[in-house]
Amino acid sequence: MNSSNRKIHDITGNLRLIWKEPLLFISILAIFYFLIVFVVFPIFQVFKTSLFIDKQWNFSNYSAIFSKRYYYQPFFNSMLLGVYTATIGTIIGFIFSYALTRTPMPFKNFFRMTATFPIISPPFVVALSAILLFGRAGSLNSFLSKIIGDYTIYGLGGLILVETIAYAPTAFLVLYGILQAIDPSLEEASMDLGASRAKVFSTITLPLATPGIASAWLLVFIQSLADFGNPMVISGNYRVLSVQAFLQITGMYDLPRGSTLAILLFIPTIIAFFLQKYWVSRKSYVTVTGKPTGATIKQLEWYIKLPVYSCCIIFTGMVFLFYGTIIHGSFQTLWGVNPTLTLKNYVEVYQVGKDYLIDSLVLSSVATPIAGIIGIFISFLVIRKKFIGRGVMEFISMLTFAVPGTVVGIGYILAFNQKTVLFPFVMTGTAWIIIILLVFRNMPVGIRSGIAALQQIDPSIEEASTDLGADSNTTFRRITLPMIAPAFFSGLAYNFVKAMTAISAVIFVVSGKWNLITIAILGFVDNSRYAQAAAMSNLLIIIVLIALGIIQLIVNRIGKGVRTIDIVA
């Protein structure tokens, strides 16, 4: 069939779809409308604002930025930070996954849980903890000064430290899946043919894991570039794009310049995303099926175990140290000055932060199920239905995952502070803008887990149902839905966690009327009220853990063996 024939075939197929399943057709159109208005349009607005002045094509925003070191330095700073964080994070993630899949290290589950914990915590908690530990009044400050001399935690070094702790878990999860999927008999075959451990590693394990390593690196790089919370707290004089764009807009009210910085942030991120999604993943020899191969763990020499185990223990120790400090700090009267234990921080946090907390809970609770349902519906359309624009739909819905929050946030103020043809309402200042932002920012994960779940369901199971006399509605309700339900609820869990801990995009759209707990915490940090910030972070972490626990209970009841945390990751 040639291409024009196929096109005709597609179009007639679509017409048949309208005729036979009008409801489905209308939902497809509606989803496209939403994706265009809430995903594409805001990004377009950012581009437009940076490129047009008085409706005239004008490149002066860019030339202005590249003419002054003050403006272009953040770009290189962000890139440098991203490269450092991605490299160190990937190395740690690799060693961790190697330890968990290829060595007889004891307490594997414990290490795994600890290593993934930073993923569910609010992004800037690590930075807050770094200040409590290593800041001017930090508990380890004098001790560390004695060893390495004068230093400051504010700046590139501190940022690399906190972002590594925050994002190495991402690298770990990617690489864990890859290493688990490499058949250990390949390594045995290599050894059997005479290769030493070092040779097995360099000729088999490493080449097979390389696409995964590249993937992990790019993902951490993206996360580091997009990170807003940590640099906001700890970057000091080291200026990065996400924070600078925010300051241009909220401090200088300079939307064009802020947009231009956002575009500078957008471009490398999106390139990294494309490399990861369309190039690196194609080169993979390993199919991650989620089915672990029967890894045979053999005697390892001490000189392999020692560094690998040490790395795991040190990283796990850091996670404990950083989060332990948050708990410890939240009970202190005045950090670094008066260590008397007290509950007054929690009392104060409750009085001041109650409204923030309620707002966060309300908005997240509304956004989460919407994101979940749209997510699962889109994944169903993409995997099981054929229609024109299916690839475009998948692409746009994945786009929000890659676009830095700062860009989305700026896009939302630009797009929805006035009526437009596309969307004839003003949303700025309302709860809706926050809810919609949360929905479309967190939806991709629901889509991804939905797609993964649907791909694992052999279509012949659904065919068997049809064959036994069920129509497609009944099949979907009785067969497909129960099978993807665990994925749906796990997607919900992730959405909720992300909504509760969101900051980089929502910080642009909060208002006096509707505000969020993460932004309140940032406020405490800004005023150096670290104990209160710690107390509030603890509350937030506890709420997130409770929510995860509840959803895990639901998943346990309806599906066996699915762990929320796996899908969250």
Next chain:
Amino acid sequence: MKQDYLVLKNLEKIFRSGKESVTAVDKVNLEVKEGELVTLLGPSGCGKTTALRMISGFELPTSGKIFIDGEDVTTTPPNQRPTTMVFQNYALFPHMTVYQNIAYGLRIHRIAEKIIRERTEVIMDLVGLKGLNNRSPAQLSGGQQQRVSLARSLIMEPKVLLLDEPLSNLDAKMRVSTRLEIRKIQQRVGITSVYVTHDQEEAITLSDRVVIMKAGKIQQIGTPQEIYAHPVNYFVADFIGKANFLGGKVVNILSQEEIEVDIKGVKHKVSIPKNTFSEGDRIFLVIRPESAELEPKKSGTINGIISQVIYLGSRMVYEIEVEKNFLTVEIANPQEHKIYSIGEEVSVILKEKSLHVIPYEEIKN
């Protein structure tokens, strides 16, 4: 030819997980001659793969020793052992071409590239992979992948070649042709081989000797003929080929090679390799389906009623009910014989030359 080229001495492997422990290989003793192909045969979980993995070095024995060509290799790491293994799933390196896969071991040993090229060409020719140098493993058929795996192991000229169910991923027809191929190559190269399988037909057709294992213990070691004709116990007789078992008693020790047994009142003389029975012992008479003939009912023989008839072209298979036991009897070349039908009463005439006696044991099913 060395008689004890590969020696397993009191080899034992106990797997522990928590409080439970499983003895996978239980005091195994085996001597393999140079150039011999020995098969470890048994149902899954009998310890045959564990034994193979101990020979290759991937498992360390709990106790016991392994010698190859006189050298104790019990604790030698797998990469320094003179063994190579053909893996069940082939374990071809997916990121390398066919040529790179086969040359891998030589490159690891830093052999000159020119010699590698020559030897790779020779070995690829031998296994029939000529011209496929630059293919990736994913582009090969199952049979071709299998041959790459074999070539990759053979090129190392190991002292012992290990094969772990190498045919189990092929379809039935490929299995038959590939096993002949493997046997031919093995004999041409004259390489000492240990072959693990759970398929008794495979074991019988390609081995010099077969080792039958059950629950970690060796049941019997012998040539395929010995094992088929003179199984030592019920398990071996039942596992290799089809067999009928009739309970009876030893009534007379005629010599070291011949005893007389009583089966349902009918006496039979049976020859055995070496007598271990005494008068009055309870025994099973092992009757292969082809070691019996049918005749119209008469007295003084084992009588029964035909309960099933299966026509297979070259053979006729009858199932005969004899006092609540069912006997399977195969008659070759059915055109030459009388055809019986279901319900007919017949006499089962045993061919005494091919009968065999094993000790009686309680059969749990």
